[in-house]
Amino acid sequence: KKQEKIHRKNYCSNEIFKILDKDYILKIVKENNTFSKIIDPQSLIIVGSKNKNDQSFIKEEVEKLYKSKAKEILISKTENFSQILGVNPIGIKIKDYKSRWGSCSSKKIISYNWKIIIAPNEIVNYLVVHELCHLIHFNHSKSFWDEVKKVLPEYKNYRKWLRLNSYKLYL
Numbered sequence: 001k002k003q004e005k006i007h008r009k010n011y012c013s014n015e016i017f018k019i020l021d022k023d024y025i026l027k028i029v030k031e032n033n034t035f036s037k038i039i040d041p042q043s044l045i046i047v048g049s050k051n052k053n054d055q056s057f058i059k060e061e062v063e064k065l066y067k068s069k070a071k072e073i074l075i076s077k078t079e080n081f082s083q084i085l086g087v088n089p090i091g092i093k094i095k096d097y098k099s100r101w102g103s104c105s106s107k108k109i110i111s112y113n114w115k116i117i118i119a120p121n122e123i124v125n126y127l128v129v130h131e132l133c134h135l136i137h138f139n140h141s142k143s144f145w146d147e148v149k150k151v152l153p154e155y156k157n158y159r160k161w162l163r164l165n166s167y168k169l170y171l
Contacts, residue, residue: 009171011058017045017171019069020121028058036061038069063171070094070114077128078110084151087135101162102127104134118169119162126158 009015015026024038024045034048047061071094078092090108097113104110110131116124129151137144148155 009059011055011062017062018118019066020073020117020119020124026058026062036065038065059171066117066171067094067114070112070117073117073124074112074128077125078132081125081128081132081151085129085132085136085147087132089132089135101166102131104131104138106138108135115169115171118171119165122152122154123158123162126152126155126162129155 009017011026013026013028017024017026019038022043024043027044027046029046029048030050031048034046036045036047038045045062045065047058047065049058049061051057074094075092078089082088088108089104089110091110093109093111094114095111097111100113101116102110102112112127112131116127119127126148129148133144133147133151136147145155152158
């Protein structure tokens, strides 16, 4: 299979960035009192920059916003699915993994790659459920997959999507 060419971001105004299933438009504002933020109702990512062409600064700001949004989304989803599964993780961490989307430690700490929020909502749900199910079965046995299936009967489609499309989840 030939993977399509990845178009790296230019970090310029009006460029589209994804969070879950939503497109956000990047607006770069050259004002001293503008703080970088994500505004959900208007689907905007606003980055305050002294120099509108400082690509590395803008990229850094967008990345910071994504990490903060990832923390908010993933903590909320983890809490919701924990109740459904009847599990209780000790902690939730947001990390910058190179080649994994999440992990569950033997100390019951769940870690997620912040870039997962670029994926569609149901893929993020799958990742959260997958990691939480490791609190029930600390392996990938049939019993583990049966737990995942109880919550997400379509999990195989999500797993396949992640395998085929994870190379697109980048900033």
